[in-house]
Amino acid sequence: MRKALALPTVAIAAAAFPLLTMSAASAHEGAHSYQADLGALNSSGVDGTGMVTLDGNTATVMVEATGLLAGSPHAQHFHIGALGECPTDADDKDGDGFLSTTEGAPAYGAIGTSLTTTGDTSPESGLAIDRFPTADDGSVSYERTFEVSDDVHAAFEEGTAVLVLHGVDKNGSGAYDGDVMSDLDPSLPMEATAPAACGSLEAAQMGAAPAGGAETGAGSTAGFEAQTAMGVGALALAGAAGAGAIAYRRRQADQA
Ligand SMILES: [Cu+2]
Numbered sequence: 418m419r420k421a422l423a424l425p426t427v428a429i430a431a432a433a434f435p436l437l438t439m440s441a442a443s444a445h446e447g448a449h450s451y452q453a454d455l456g457a458l459n460s461s462g463v464d465g466t467g468m469v470t471l472d473g474n475t476a477t478v479m480v481e482a483t484g485l486l487a488g489s490p491h492a493q494h495f496h497i498g499a500l501g502e503c504p505t506d507a508d509d510k511d512g513d514g515f516l517s518t519t520e521g522a523p524a525y526g527a528i529g530t531s532l533t534t535t536g537d538t539s540p541e542s543g544l545a546i547d548r549f550p551t552a553d554d555g556s557v558s559y560e561r562t563f564e565v566s567d568d569v570h571a572a573f574e575e576g577t578a579v580l581v582l583h584g585v586d587k588n589g590s591g592a593y594d595g596d597v598m599s600d601l602d603p604s605l606p607m608e609a610t611a612p613a614a615c616g617s618l619e620a621a622q623m624g625a626a627p628a629g630g631a632e633t634g635a636g637s638t639a640g641f642e643a644q645t646a647m648g649v650g651a652l653a654l655a656g657a658a659g660a661g662a663i664a665y666r667r668r669q670a671d672q673a
Contacts, residue, residue, distance in 0.1 A: 449471050449573070449574075450468065450469070450471075450620070451469045451470075451471070451573055451578070451618040451620055452467065452469075452618070452619060452621045453466065453467035453616030453618045455615065455616040457614055458504070458505075458521070458585075458612045458615055459506060459585040459612065459613060460506065460585075460587065461585040462484040463482055463484040463485055463613045463614040464482070465481050465483060465484075465614060466481050466482075466616075467479065467480045467481075467580040468621070469618060471570060471573055474564050474570050475562065475564055475565075476530075476562065476565045477560070478532060478563075479559065480532065480558075480580070480582070481557070482556060482557045482614060484555060485552035485555050485557060485582070486555070486591075486613075487552055487554055487555040488551065488553065489584055489586075489593060489609075490546045490547070490549045491549055491557060492531070492544060492546065492583040492610065493531075493532040493549060493580070493583065494530060494532060494543060495528075495529045495532070495579065496528055496580075497528075497530075497569055497572035497578055497579070499524060499525055499527075499579075500523070500525070500577065501525070501526075501572075501575070501576050501577035501578065501579055501617050502524045502579070503521075503525060503579065503615035503617060504516055504523070504524040504525065513597050515607050515611045516612060517600040517607065518599075518601055518610055518612055519600045520600075521581070521612055521615070525579035526572075528540040528543045529566070529568060529572060530569050531545065532549070533549060533561075534549065535548055538564075543601075544605075546609070557582070576617075576619065576620075578618040579618060580615070580616045583610050583613060584610070585611050585612075594608065595608055
């Protein structure tokens with residue numbers, strides 16, 4: 418009888434404790450915020466900001482940009498693994514009139530994360546045009562929370578993560594077209610994939626409103642999880658005690 422009671426108690430403690438431990442760990446490390454000031458490439462006229470909060474490998478990403486080709490999708494990525502810098506239009510090495518994604522790579526590196534609206538966010542979704550934001554009125558307002566890979570997390574810490582938005586209407590036709598084809602996908606016009614804006618993701622200044630807000634939010638969430646874990650444990654214990662009391666009363670009733 419004592420063994421039967423002891424087993425569920427141990428199980429309840431084991432179920433509750435990992436959650437409390439995780440919350441304590443994330444509260445200790447804290448969330449880190451990064452900000453990118455987007456500058457135009459390929460004379461796109463794009464202006465904007467990127468904000469990223471990393472809590473472990475959980476990234477909350479916000480991108481606000483204006484001046485994009487309206488009604489067209491714009492691929493957007495974290496690029497990693499190079500200098501953590503943005504190229505300039507002068508890096509058009511082959512002289513085709515475009516700074517291509519490849520020509521920018523020595524500065525910002527390869528795709529580390531695809532900032533899609535749904536589904537996969539790996540480099541494999543780099544050109545998943547149907548899952549990137551469409552700039553309905555020439556602006557993009559993007560927010561999503563998802564997991565990044567370890568190498569992307571490391572790039573943020575090293576200062577080599579760069580936010581890049583693609584798709585530029587260089588000839589002003591109102592669509593992605595022209596004779597120059599993409600260095601990434603020869604079936605697409607260069608305009609569809611050439612970078613339109615770029616910004617290095619740098620650790621946000623202390624006291625910056627968006628960064629502070631995001632960190633407060635993460636702290637509240639961790640606290641809420643801890644409360645929930647304890648609440649579940651307490652409920653389960655109450656339930657076990659209640660069941661025991663009922664069984665006891667039944668036995669008493671049987672004996673009477
Ligand atoms: Cu990119």
